[in-house]
Amino acid sequence: MNKNVLNFLVIVIFIALSIFSAKYIGNLQRENKRLTNNQAVLLDSMQTYKVADSLNVAKINVLELSLSDYKRYREEDAALIKKLKADKLSATTSINATTTTDIKTPVKDSIIYKDRVVPIDTVKQINYDSKWTSVHGYLANDTINLNIINREELLIAESFVKKRFIGIKLPIWLFGYKTKSVDVVSKNPNTEIKNLEYIQIYK
Numbered sequence: 001m002n003k004n005v006l007n008f009l010v011i012v013i014f015i016a017l018s019i020f021s022a023k024y025i026g027n028l029q030r031e032n033k034r035l036t037n038n039q040a041v042l043l044d045s046m047q048t049y050k051v052a053d054s055l056n057v058a059k060i061n062v063l064e065l066s067l068s069d070y071k072r073y074r075e076e077d078a079a080l081i082k083k084l085k086a087d088k089l090s091a092t093t094s095i096n097a098t099t100t101t102d103i104k105t106p107v108k109d110s111i112i113y114k115d116r117v118v119p120i121d122t123v124k125q126i127n128y129d130s131k132w133t134s135v136h137g138y139l140a141n142d143t144i145n146l147n148i149i150n151r152e153e154l155l156i157a158e159s160f161v162k163k164r165f166i167g168i169k170l171p172i173w174l175f176g177y178k179t180k181s182v183d184v185v186s187k188n189p190n191t192e193i194k195n196l197e198y199i200q201i202y203k
Helices: 003-043 067-073 075-082
Strands: 047-051 056-063 063-066 091-099 108-114 118-129 132-142 143-148 154-162 177-186 193-202
Touching: 056 193, 063 067, 067 075, 067 193, 075 091, 091 154, 091 177, 177 193
Parallel strands: 063 193
Antiparallel strands: 047 056, 056 177, 091 193, 108 118, 118 132, 132 143, 154 177
C-alpha cells in the first residue's frame, strides 16, 4: 500500500477516534451533571413565598429523566399521558393545591309556589358570588343543598438559574446555566400550593 495513502488513513482514523472520544466524554459530562442536578432536586424541598402581598407561589428545580425512567418511576402518570393525543412527551408538571375560602353571607327566605299562585313552602336560600368562588343553594327539611364553584388560574414560569463567580451572575450564552427551575403562582389568593413537581424528559 502506498505510504501516503496509509498515512492518510491513519490520520482519518485518528480524527474519527478523536471525534468519537470527545462526543463520548461530552455525553458522560452531561450525564454526570444531570445526575448531580437530580440528586440536588430530590434533596431540596419545595420553596414557597408570596408576591403582590397575597398571592402564593411555589418554586422547584427541574428533575430530568429519560423516557424509560419516567415510565418506570411514574407508571400511573405515564399510562394516563399515553391516553392523551400527544406525539412525543417532553415535560410534565404536577401541581397539588388547596383552596380555602371563608364565606360569610346572609341566608334569605325564599317562597316556593304551587301552580305559581299558592305558596307551599319557605326555604332558606344561599347566594354568594366573588371573583374566585360561587356558592348557591338552599336549606329545606333540615337538608342543605349546595352548588359550589371554585375558579382557579395558575401562572407557570420556567427559568434558568445562572452560574456565579465571586457572587457575579455569569451570562448563560457563554457559561451555560446551573439548573432550571419552575415557579407556579396562583392568582387566587385563597389557594395554597402544597406540592409541585416538574419533570423534563431528555433523549
